[in-house]
Amino acid sequence: MEKKKIVEELKEKFPEKIKETSSDFGDDTVIIDRDFLGNLVQYLRKEPYEYTMLLDLTCVDYLGREPRFEMVYHLLSLTEKHRLRIKVPLSEKNLSVESMASIWKNANWLEREVYDMFGVRFYGHPDLRRLFMYDGFEGYPLRKDYPLRKRQPRIPLRK
């Protein structure tokens, strides 16, 4: 009962900002515009919700759909004992979203990973570089139009 309330409460509080809510498979989800992300996160971090932990941050590439990309944030509230998912659709033309690195420190690496794998730009990120791949890697490997066995060009030795 408690769990459903949070999604509904948010919907009542921000009726224009929250585009959609769902609870498929018991996972509470809110879909919002990217401009609203910072505000919503700040609101959720405070009482009574206290979603103080960023569990996970990733991206999904829905090739052929508009908007093509979708950022997925999983938050955890230790007091409410509840996980919440926030989804932010992003179009390919303007592939950028506000960085959460100033709010959660682990977002620094997580956003670097998403930038590395999908090419999403995070404005306000202190040091946006590739995380797993090397400098000089071409393309974004987890995008759906990146072939599984694509070869990479040789890169010169680092001086």
Place this chain on the structure above:
Amino acid sequence: MSTRIQKEAKKDSLLINMGPSHPAMHGTIRIMVELDGERILNSEVEVGYLHRGFEKTCEHKTYFNLLPYTDRMNYVSPLINNLGYVMTMEKMLGIEVPEKAQYIRVILSELSRISDHLTCIAAMAMECGAFTILLYKMKAREFIWDVIEQTTGARMTTSHIRIGGVRSDLHPGYEEVLKKAVVETRNVLKDVSGLLDKNKIFLDRTRDIAVVSPETAINYGWTGPCLRSTGVYFDVRKTFPYLVYDKMDFEVPLGERGDNYDRYMVRMREMEQSLRIIEQAMKKIPKSAAGTMAKGMEPAEAIKTSRDKRVEKKIILSPNLEGSEKVKYQDILTKSKKVVVPPKEDTYTSIEGLISHFKFFMDEHGIRPPKGEVYFAVEGGNGELGYYIVSDGTDKPYRLHVRAPCFHVMASLEEMIHGHYIADVIPTFGSVNMIGGEMDR
């Protein structure tokens, strides 16, 4: 191309590399440190040396076929990694698992947790110069792996926990082996406690080094023993109980200061609790509903007979793994036939069985969860091990993302070692238990 630390470094300080191939960098990771004498002024951690494209590979594998890849994530506790993936799928498919299989899963994942913690502390102590600890802990780990080996047929890459249940029942004589493993591990824990708990050298190197406050830990998304060492009560087994953990009586050890010593201590205490869970599970595990196997025909004989007439007698097949016979299916696998491999007895002796076998393994058939996305997490050796799976209704995941617990801990390493001596990097790095395969995926 210069890295961040090269740009930031002062002119008169010394820049050195630790890793990627350094004996104390478990797996491969590179830490660049800027030094003033022995003191660390600044550091940069570079990861990705073990990146194998796990998530990309999974998008091109069927749900059944990608299971062995999850073993290779955290190779010290592969069974928990199987469990995380499998339970996410079960949440998506909405299937129930028999009670006995749930107990088997609990026993196996607790054994894995102990082996994970043993390895972590063994390496940490060895790097501080206590080589004896490594040998003691490896001894205990062998006893644990004996149980795992006899049941699953493999030591590390087990792939034992399957969607819908487990691959096979526990080994017939498992009780004795398991009891021995529990006793031996207790002895080792006692020995190690005696050697390390009040050891001056060990205390000097771990006490008040790399102290992390609860707020910082939460801000970094720490989970598992590392978070609990700072005094925050969060254990997925207690907060979001899964399997039969709510029927088990165990405590969640907490630390006070969040330094290296607390991380060591929390792991030691947690192993004791895991042993308690195993003992309770051994008592509570339901007796096999199937009982012993009935006598019947050998497969070769059955195949020969089936050419002329339908085989009426029971077929005794010696499968690759003992305990995965058809009679055991009711104990170890879900009733939902679409998600489990059909029994070999049927496959080899009846045309319907053969068809269902092919239907299971053919592309575009097999396990096809409904459209949607799901997140589920289990308590791994290092913390909340979460799987995020997006399904588009086909037999391959559209997107599979793993929330690796040590990724978040490693993201904070730069802050943890800041201002300490270079020798402190080693116990700090050892205490957080970085697993390359899990972090880099």
